[in-house]
Amino acid sequence: xKKSLLSMAVAVTLSTNAVYAADLMFTPGEDSRFNxxxxxxxxxVDLSGETVSAFGPWMGDEKANFERVIAYxxxxxxxxxxxxxxxxxxxxxVIDTQAGSAPNISIFPQPGLAADLASKGALTPxxxxxxxxxxxxYAAGQSWVDLATFKDSKGDDxxxxxxxxxxxxxxxxxxxxxxxxxxxxxxxTMEDLKDLTKQIVADGGTPWCIGLGSGAATGxxxxxxxxDMLLRTQPAAVYDxxxxxxxxxxxxxxxxxxxxxxxxxxxxxxxxxxxxxxASTDFRDSPKGLFQSPPKCYMHRQxxxxxxxxxxxxxxxxDADFFYFPSYASKNLGNPVLGAGTLVSIxxxxxxxxxFIEFLRSPIAHELWMAQTGxxxxxxxxxxxxxxxxxxxxxxxxxxYATTFRFDGSDLMPGKIGAGSFWTGMVDYTSGxxxxxxxxxxxxxxxxxx
Amino acid sequence: MITSSKRTPLTYLVHATVLFLVIMWTIPTAGLxxxxxxxxxxxxxxxxxxxxxxxxQQLVTRANDPSTQTLEGxxxxxxxxxxxxxxxxxxxxxxxxxxxxxxDVGTKVELKRGQTLQVxxxxxxxxxxxxxxxxxxxxxxxxxxETPPRxxxxxxxxxxxxxxxxxxxxxxxxxxIPATIIPILVAAFAAYALAWMSFPGRALLLAAVVGLLxxxxxxxxxPLLKSYNLIGEFFGVGSKTYVGIWLAHTGFxxxxxxxxxxxxxAGLPSEIIESARVDGASDFDIFRKIVLPLSxxxxxxxxxxxxxxxxxxxxxxxxxxxxxAEHLVLTGQLRxxxxxxxxxxxxxxxxxxxxxxxxxxVFFGLQRYLVxxxxxxSVK
Numbered sequence: 035x036k037k038s039l040l041s042m043a044v045a046v047t048l049s050t051n052a053v054y055a056a057d058l059m060f061t062p063g064e065d066s067r068f069n070x071x072x073x074x075x076x077x078x079v080d081l082s083g084e085t086v087s088a089f090g091p092w093m094g095d096e097k098a099n100f101e102r103v104i105a106y107x108x109x110x111x112x113x114x115x116x117x118x119x120x121x122x123x124x125x126x127x128v129i130d131t132q133a134g135s136a137p138n139i140s141i142f143p144q145p146g147l148a149a150d151l152a153s154k155g156a157l158t159p160x161x162x163x164x165x166x167x168x169x170x171x172y173a174a175g176q177s178w179v180d181l182a183t184f185k186d187s188k189g190d191d192x193x194x195x196x197x198x199x200x201x202x203x204x205x206x207x208x209x210x211x212x213x214x215x216x217x218x219x220x221x222x223t224m225e226d227l228k229d230l231t232k233q234i235v236a237d238g239g240t241p242w243c244i245g246l247g248s249g250a251a252t253g254x255x256x257x258x259x260x261x262d263m264l265l266r267t268q269p270a271a272v273y274d275x276x277x278x279x280x281x282x283x284x285x286x287x288x289x290x291x292x293x294x295x296x297x298x299x300x301x302x303x304x305x306x307x308x309x310x311x312x313a314s315t316d317f318r319d320s321p322k323g324l325f326q327s328p329p330k331c332y333m334h335r336q337x338x339x340x341x342x343x344x345x346x347x348x349x350x351x352x353d354a355d356f357f358y359f360p361s362y363a364s365k366n367l368g369n370p371v372l373g374a375g376t377l378v379s380i381x382x383x384x385x386x387x388x389x390f391i392e393f394l395r396s397p398i399a400h401e402l403w404m405a406q407t408g409x410x411x412x413x414x415x416x417x418x419x420x421x422x423x424x425x426x427x428x429x430x431x432x433x434x435y436a437t438t439f440r441f442d443g444s445d446l447m448p449g450k451i452g453a454g455s456f457w458t459g460m461v462d463y464t465s466g467x468x469x470x471x472x473x474x475x476x477x478x479x480x481x482x483x484x
Numbered sequence: 485m486i487t488s489s490k491r492t493p494l495t496y497l498v499h500a501t502v503l504f505l506v507i508m509w510t511i512p513t514a515g516l517x518x519x520x521x522x523x524x525x526x527x528x529x530x531x532x533x534x535x536x537x538x539x540x541q542q543l544v545t546r547a548n549d550p551s552t553q554t555l556e557g558x559x560x561x562x563x564x565x566x567x568x569x570x571x572x573x574x575x576x577x578x579x580x581x582x583x584x585x586x587x588d589v590g591t592k593v594e595l596k597r598g599q600t601l602q603v604x605x606x607x608x609x610x611x612x613x614x615x616x617x618x619x620x621x622x623x624x625x626x627x628x629x630e631t632p633p634r635x636x637x638x639x640x641x642x643x644x645x646x647x648x649x650x651x652x653x654x655x656x657x658x659x660x661i662p663a664t665i666i667p668i669l670v671a672a673f674a675a676y677a678l679a680w681m682s683f684p685g686r687a688l689l690l691a692a693v694v695g696l697l698x699x700x701x702x703x704x705x706x707p708l709l710k711s712y713n714l715i716g717e718f719f720g721v722g723s724k725t726y727v728g729i730w731l732a733h734t735g736f737x738x739x740x741x742x743x744x745x746x747x748x749x750a751g752l753p754s755e756i757i758e759s760a761r762v763d764g765a766s767d768f769d770i771f772r773k774i775v776l777p778l779s780x781x782x783x784x785x786x787x788x789x790x791x792x793x794x795x796x797x798x799x800x801x802x803x804x805x806x807x808x809a810e811h812l813v814l815t816g817q818l819r820x821x822x823x824x825x826x827x828x829x830x831x832x833x834x835x836x837x838x839x840x841x842x843x844x845x846v847f848f849g850l851q852r853y854l855v856x857x858x859x860x861x862s863v864k
Contacts, residue, residue, distance in 0.1 A: 116808050118812075215582055327584045
């Protein structure tokens, strides 16, 4: 009986197993908005019979999007690229590189981890040609090169990766209809934003939805808030010093930035559910309050990926829109932008891997994902017309024309801080602990690392 | 002694406690099941216990856009139904997010510039305007509705129709079945030897096996994978193979298996084994003809343990088998369905019930033997 049950299960599952083919989304040469020249250049590379294994954090829809981009590389060069994604990428890549079974290409969501592996000699340095190329092709090219330049096991600086797919973090999401109903305008400066916050409370509404919950990573949305506030209250040099701990975590300037975040998050009247709900609300659920009836809140500060968690049927531009998280008019610090990105590195050198890196830094690889969803690019050669939505195009422009672009600090800090005590410290802070004490605790963890 | 014919307060207490425990243990499963057949939008806003009753909800919808307007009796009309065919009953409505429940159902409400809005109980709405509706932005209607419970199999459909699920089902079985049989086979021999064969250092060997129980398997991942790489290179095969993961699971399961089985086998009556020896049976005969049949309950219960553990495992499969589509196990496939940032409740709940099918089959299949074995031991 057991046998027949098993064979039944096998039969049922076999019938649901579908064979999928990788077709090209757009026929090469057809749509003149694409940069087909860079695709044609790829055809001169012959990699038939070679297999490139790639491993990264993208799963589900993002994986499908990326595979559609890969299909062009496969078609042009004849290579086979096996991409697999995992939500525990950070742990698995460490195991695989140490055991010596690393994939050819690794896609790091956090440069901090890549720097760590580079210092252990697990990454292959890229050529000067790539370095010059990135410097020339990317908006603020030097800063993208710097972000991917790490020390190897001997202490020499090398370029270890190319950024592919950026995220924009300094965004505030809102419902244009709700703003219209209540007669609110999109604030242009931080002063206006604070006034608007007070105004909404005076009108009987709740201005903000903030949620820090994210399972084991609970607290990370608050680190973005603090980073954004630091860039808006201090010059970028302070930010850079803070990331490397040249400016201590308990420096008064940092503590002030934490308090700026507290101005929004620790006021019961300003946050949906009161300050106590901030740490316990899941970040994936918190934007939903924007669209409820009556609205639970009017604004939500989160990165460019968050529309994936809006209720089904929400149309960007119609039901939801965003504005730049503004800077203080009085401080004269320009318009700083906080962002993040995924870094593509070689963990197991081969000819195919090098060509794949070349492909990912060519305009066509960026355009092909831009034309789908959920992709921002800092590549100057990629045609912004190809963004699939106005919202994405607007975000792409913010990214391209930012006066100051800074990478998510918590991703650059050592893992114990950026993915540890900074997160938990922020949870403590929103639960009522004093900003100074929290900052001192985090600095203590950092001291212990040295 | 309490006899079964006479009911004392203690029996009632026992029954009550059993009932209580059963309810406590079934509630989470029931909640999971109800969640798995709920609509995914309802799932994210209310708990499963509210699913069975009609709920009052404040909702918002967007009216049809101006391109659908019709001209009737000098008025430009935009008409439609809030529920779009689904059952429901409107009690109040409004046209602004500031006052979502301003008007009673059925009233005709004046909006700006002579425009009116009327919403009926069944969800039909009419926007009327003396001038043509312009623009592409359609108005929103806020309403308070009594929504009857709504159940759907969409969640299951979504999981079952996922690409590659069938392949991963087979992969999981390919991993699990050998990874259950091999450790039982090895452990049964070892347990017999440790219980009934005397050789020098037996106690020490047993202590070493018990000591291995405390080694966390995470510690051994990297060294093990390293040696697989070396061996794989020697034989010219990759390091991530099915044989590799069978051996890994065998290794991780053996200490507990040997410990459990040895304790059980050592507890068998020594008279039987000694008389078999007197009759001239070899150790292998005793093991095969006496010990193995008698220890079936222990074997079956360990098989259940090991099967469940391997079936539910994600970590070892990811490390020793990899993430690529041909080798992805069921747990890995389901995790993939959740997307990069997770948070899809409806998929989690439905997939929990789909993955549970095989372990439940195994449990009920083996449980028959388990009960029989226990009874055979007790009424000798």
